[in-house]
Amino acid sequence: MSTMTPRPPGRLIGASLGPGDPALITRRAWDALQSGARWLYPVKKAESASYALGIVERGGLHVPADAEALVFPMTRDPVALARAWSRAATRTVELLREGRDLVFLVEGDASTFATFGHLARVVRELAPEVEVDTIPGVSAFAAAAAITATPLAEEDETFAVIPAAYGIEVIARLIDDFDTLVLLKVKPLLDELIELLRQRGLLQHACFIEKVGAPEERIVHDVAGLAGEKVNYLSLLLVRNPERVRGELRRGCRKRL
Structure with a gap:
């Protein structure tokens, strides 16, 4: 009878890469990419390009020969999504049980509207002993605000x-509640x-940013000129409401001197 101790699984590392400019990859993520961990990266369909992998390649890192793509289809079909998530998580657990760390490439920030959080949850359901390490990064909206000198x-x-998919009625209400709205995935x-924005007199306080940080980055201040145009999926709007009426603030319990 064998008395060999089972090999402990590797760690699952979510490496945030920022929205497109490799100069925004943090030192910690950069170190993880060069740590000897096996790379996993997301694609929309088999054999398609990976936006996250492209960020790393533009940074000058060589893609390891054993790097592997995981397919996460762009669909709202719950059956297709569940099948894809199950395949991706099962494959991830198989690789982790070989004892080697895996670094999953994440565009933007791994904790913000990212694939990694869901993958990590399913992996933990299949293998609770797996350690997950999330490396934070620069989100697309933070980079967009910086490059357009727009204070959030x-x-x-x-x-x-919020994703723009919540709809116009929700967005119209939120305009009155917040000084700045970040509207993600505005294409539809x-x-x-x-x-x-025209009705609310806010067009001059809005800015459109597409593929921030990537070579194809586009910034449009004349948002009205985009009417009728088909824009990229990776696009957002920053909207400031300088006339917003604020309620009274509670300043805390510290005694005034």
């Missing part, structure tokens, strides 16, 4: 980040958003 929030201001609703 100053002093006592507020901001919200862009014309409706432009009309809403």
Whole structure:
């Protein structure tokens, strides 16, 4: 009878790469990429290009021969999604049980609207002993705000980040509740958003950013000029509402001197 101790599984590392500019890859993520861990990266379908992998390649790192793609299809079909997630997580666990760390490449920040969080949850369901390490990174909206010199929030201001798919009625309400709105994935609703901003007198306080940090980055301040245009999936709107009426703030319990 064999008395060999089972090999402990490797760690699953979510390496945030930023939204497109390899100069925004953090030192910690850069070290993980060169640690000897096996690379996993997401693709929309088999044999298609990976946006996350492209960020690393532009940074000058050589893609290891054993790097492996995991397919996460762009669909809302719950059956197809469940099947894809199951395949990806099962394959990840198989590789982790070989005892080698895996580094999963994540565009933007791994904790913000990212594939990694869901993958990590399913992996833990299949293999609770697996250690997960999430490396934070620069989100697309933070990079967009910086490159356009748009403050997300100053002093006592507020901001919200939402996918535009929540719809025009929700967005119209939030305009009154926040000083800045970050609207993600605006492609399907862009014309409706432009009309809403026109009605609210906020067009001059909005900015459109597409593929921030990538070579194809595009910044448009004349948002009205985008009406009728098909834009990239990786696009967002920053909307400031300088006339927002704020309620009274509670300053805390510290005694005044």
